[in-house]
Amino acid sequence: MAEALQQLVLTALDTNGTILDTRELVLPGQTKPATSSEDQIVILGALNSLLSREMISYETHEVISHDLTPEGQQIAREGSHEARVWDKLPEKGKGAPITPVELKGLVGDETAKVGQGRAFKNGWIGKEGNGLVKLVTEISDTTKDDIQEIASTGTLKSGEKVLADLRKRKLIVQRKGQWFTVNKGPHFSTSTAKPETDLTADMLTSGAWKTATFKKYNFDAEGVPPSGGALHPLLKVREEIRNIFLEMGFAEMPTSSFVESGFWCFDALFVPQQHPARDLQDTFYLSDPQKALSPEPEYYKRVSTVHEHGGFGSIGYRAPWSHEESSKLLLRTHTTASSAHMLYKLAAKCRGPENDDGFRPAKLFSIDRVFRNETMDATHLAEFHQVEGVVADRGLTLADLIGFMRAFFKKMGIDKVRFKPAYNPYTEPSLEIFAFHPMLNKWVEIGNSGMFRPEMLEPMGFPKDVRVHGWGLSLERPTMIRYGINNIRTLVGHKVPIDNIENSPAVMF
Ligand code: PHE
Numbered sequence: 421m422a423e424a425l426q427q428l429v430l431t432a433l434d435t436n437g438t439i440l441d442t443r444e445l446v447l448p449g450q451t452k453p454a455t456s457s458e459d460q461i462v463i464l465g466a467l468n469s470l471l472s473r474e475m476i477s478y479e480t481h482e483v484i485s486h487d488l489t490p491e492g493q494q495i496a497r498e499g500s501h502e503a504r505v506w507d508k509l510p511e512k513g514k515g516a517p518i519t520p521v522e523l524k525g526l527v528g529d530e531t532a533k534v535g536q537g538r539a540f541k542n543g544w545i546g547k548e549g550n551g552l553v554k555l556v557t558e559i560s561d562t563t564k565d566d567i568q569e570i571a572s573t574g575t576l577k578s579g580e581k582v583l584a585d586l587r588k589r590k591l592i593v594q595r596k597g598q599w600f601t602v603n604k605g606p607h608f609s610t611s612t613a614k615p616e617t618d619l620t621a622d623m624l625t626s627g628a629w630k631t632a633t634f635k636k637y638n639f640d641a642e643g644v645p646p647s648g649g650a651l652h653p654l655l656k657v658r659e660e661i662r663n664i665f666l667e668m669g670f671a672e673m674p675t676s677s678f679v680e681s682g683f684w685c686f687d688a689l690f691v692p693q694q695h696p697a698r699d700l701q702d703t704f705y706l707s708d709p710q711k712a713l714s715p716e717p718e719y720y721k722r723v724s725t726v727h728e729h730g731g732f733g734s735i736g737y738r739a740p741w742s743h744e745e746s747s748k749l750l751l752r753t754h755t756t757a758s759s760a761h762m763l764y765k766l767a768a769k770c771r772g773p774e775n776d777d778g779f780r781p782a783k784l785f786s787i788d789r790v791f792r793n794e795t796m797d798a799t800h801l802a803e804f805h806q807v808e809g810v811v812a813d814r815g816l817t818l819a820d821l822i823g824f825m826r827a828f829f830k831k832m833g834i835d836k837v838r839f840k841p842a843y844n845p846y847t848e849p850s851l852e853i854f855a856f857h858p859m860l861n862k863w864v865e866i867g868n869s870g871m872f873r874p875e876m877l878e879p880m881g882f883p884k885d886v887r888v889h890g891w892g893l894s895l896e897r898p899t900m901i902r903y904g905i906n907n908i909r910t911l912v913g914h915k916v917p918i919d920n921i922e923n924s925p926a927v928m929f
Pocket residue numbers: 753754755756808844847868869870889890891892893
């Protein structure tokens with residue numbers, strides 16, 4: 421039916437150029453024009469389908485139309501009550517008059533009651549004795565005619581007064597209806613073949629694309645929400661920071677080993693073996709296995725010597741060296757442990773011939789997880805991520821470090837930075853980094869930095885004129901600021917709402 425109706429509309433348009441009034445169409449399988457509102461609803465379906473393919477355009481017209489009530493339908497079929505009463509009576513003087521009781525038996529209570537009154541009023545019937553007879557030999561049943569006209573056209577030519585009367589008599593009800601004017605659309609064709617959704621290789625080779633109708637692309641369609649994974653805000657910020665480092669020519673360090681030894685996490689960095697950071701209260705130690713493999717013996721010896729007795733211009737800590745402390749296994753407390761491994765590898769290449777000591781400048785970075793035995797609160801967890809940059813070159817100065825950091829933080833959108841002298845066991849000088857927080861309207865500490873000490877670099881084997889500087893910050897801090905999070909537990913851990921993760925926007929510095 422839908423297909424046939426669409427075809428009918430297209431054919432009508434093709435022959436006449438336009439359809440002025442859809443009420444004049446004769447629907448497939450019918451004999452009379454589609455004047456009823458049901459018909460127009462069916463037509464509207466077909467029009468909308470053709471419109472979506474831009475084969476037609478149409479205009480809607482509103483009409484008030486009328487439907488028959490069940491009583492109205494009966495009148496359309498059998499005539500008005502008064503006509504039915506008249507019909508049953510004998511002509512005056514030509515037979516026995518019919519009593520009202522008999523009439524009820526012939527036409528039913530309702531028709532007898534209503535019909536008698538109206539037939540009397542019309543002068544169609546009269547009394548004879550205590551019975552009823554016809555007074556006229558012919559009647560014209562205008563009610564039936566009017567009702568039939570309404571049934572086929574939805575309205576009456578004779579006008580609103582009669583309609584109002586029929587409404588009052590509950591023979592018809594008023595209803596809003598629609599009809600349409602139809603014109604050809606930009607993709608008019610007499611074929612209702614389904615529009616193509618894709619341009620295929622077959623269509624190109626056969627040339628079918630030339631005549632094909634294509635379905636219009638719906639740019640407003642919402643699309644299917646992906647049910648796959650979503651990146652965590654920390655990972656998004658990590659990616660941004662990683663890109664900043666890569667842009668600045670840094671290479672990423674391998675940071676996969678969460679477990680380090682006391683040697684690599686502290687000793688190699690010239691952190692005294694008695695330093696409070698190495699306490700159980702601050703560092704997680706492993707119970708199984710407890711001991712690390714020994715580092716390369718000669719390097720190990722140089723490190724232990726510089727701690728115990730000094731060297732390379734340093735007096736050392738002059739405290740007894742503990743191999744046990746050095747070989748403890750722990751969860752790394754900073755990614756500078758990974759930097760130490762990488763710097764040692766870099767220094768190991770510095771064994772070239774006389775005129776080339778083998779040193780090559782390096783810019784390295786890492787962003788990974790570290791662990792500290794912290795009391796947890798809204799801003800501290802026992803594990804977090806560190807961002808760390810390390811630069812090694814001959815003759816670097818503190819100004820180079822400051823310059824690097826300014827450039828780096830500027831790329832993160834932080835223009836105002838300040839540096840404050842600080843203490844780190846492995847750097848001298850050391851600087852704390854402060855940034856101006858426009859929302860808090862104050863300076864906040866964002867990181868830590870410094871020039872690595874000769875006591876750390878020279879035992880590794882770096883030439884004396886090679887300077888290495890570095891800086892570090894947490895990944896959580898800028899992430900929380902970026903996403904306006906004030907409790908770290910809504911960012912990391914089992915209390916994180918999954919839809920927060922799924923809906924968190926991408927971040928760009
Ligand atoms: N490791 C330092 C920290 O945990 C950061 C840092 C890295 C400082 C490199 C100086 C040089 O805060």
